[in-house]
Amino acid sequence: MQVESATTAAPLDAIRQRVAQRNGDPHTTALRNAIVKNGIQNVALSQRSAIEIQPTFSHEIETGPITNQQRSGRCWIFAGLNTLRVIMARKHNLKDVELSQTYAMFWDKLEKANYFLESIIETVDEPLDGRLVAWLLDSPLQDGGQWDMFVNLLEKYGAVPKHVMPETAQSTQTMAMNRLLTIKLRQGAATLRERHAAGATDAELRTIKEELLADVYRLLCLFLGEPPTTFDYEYRDKDKQFHRDPGLTPREFYEKYVGVDLDEYVSVINAPTADKPFGRTYTVQYLGNVRGGRDVLYLNVDVGTLKSYVLRQVTSDEPVWFGCDVGKMMDRDSGLLDADLYDYEGVLGTSFDLTKAQRLDLGESRMTHAMVITGVNVTDEGPNRWKIENSWGKESGHEGFLLMADDWFDEYVYQAVVHKSYLSDELRRGLEQPPVVLPPWDPMGALA
16 A cells, blocks of 8 residues: 655644634634534525515516426426427417426437437447446436427427326436436447447347337336327316317427427527637537437527527517526525525635636536526616526425526526527627537536
8 A cells, every 4th residue: 555655645733733723713613613503504695695686577477387397307308398388378378388398208218218329339449448438328318408409309209288298206206217227228238339349230230229229118108108199189278268179299289389490599608618719609429319300509608698698588578498507506495596695705714716617627517407587687787686487396496486696697507598589690600600519528518
């Protein structure tokens, strides 16, 4: 066993000497007692945030009932469907409408399985212990996703009302399902690599892939139920009028009752790192769900530009799907999101200074959650707080909504989906350029 040299070992005597004087201070003793008893979160929580970030807004969008993804990572699907149901409710004079998240999840799992197995076939000559194959094998079928992946599902499979394909035990608690499907896919990866090493052709490998996908489909039906091919849509509108539309396919339902041209929207990000100049588009290698569908595409801009587009869309009475790092400077009980929510520096007497770019580069922050911006409070100086529709149930936050301070937007919002009409001419031209391809482990490869 290698022994640390005197110069590399932790200098305990010097450390103790440096802190001895501070530890003897009565204020430090009282502070330590408070933190030990109540926890750092409760001691450092700012009362100013609760006072200043009020649940009132100059512009609010009417939404449906708060949804609940429960113990699953389907926030991106919930956020996408919550955005679209606002448009559907307006078009058809509906009061309460919810689209099936389980239906979208079923097809996402199947498509991700195919995407993974195709990626394994493409990389059969890569070393098993290399970074790329290790990355592919790490999480082949996780719940998370991205906006363009959501669009792929709608364009290929359409949508259905929630009652047509309701929640199941495994859709609301996905850990066991994901674990079993992951084992099945890793088993498939081993088979494909072994058969390739034994001389199997690409055609033979894809025959094996089809057999594996048939097994995944069967398992998904057991976990989530089988998706409908047709269904009757029956509902009452706000005027109590009854409607029946029989024999709809999911794609017919989406086109008739939602009908949003998703090609008119673009995913705009703020990633202020040196390797991603603004005004350029980016994609991420091996990030997606539907092979042959649209790739994940980002247009990188400064945060002021991103915010201006979100503001225009919300004040035009249209909600905004967005991605952020929800775990930072957030109080789940009150629903507050504020960059100054916790005064860690003041309480602990040390700095925690990192810029947004540094947090991305150093692995301190990345996109972890997708939600919907449904309101904003605009003052003479501009927006100072935003209303956020979440999918953690009505008991979480402020009756299911989060209250986001404008400075939190600057620091922890990374992505928003906005209408292309808001883009400047220069950024429209940027959209037409081939995207820069980022490696799979880039921070922008994070799934919400």
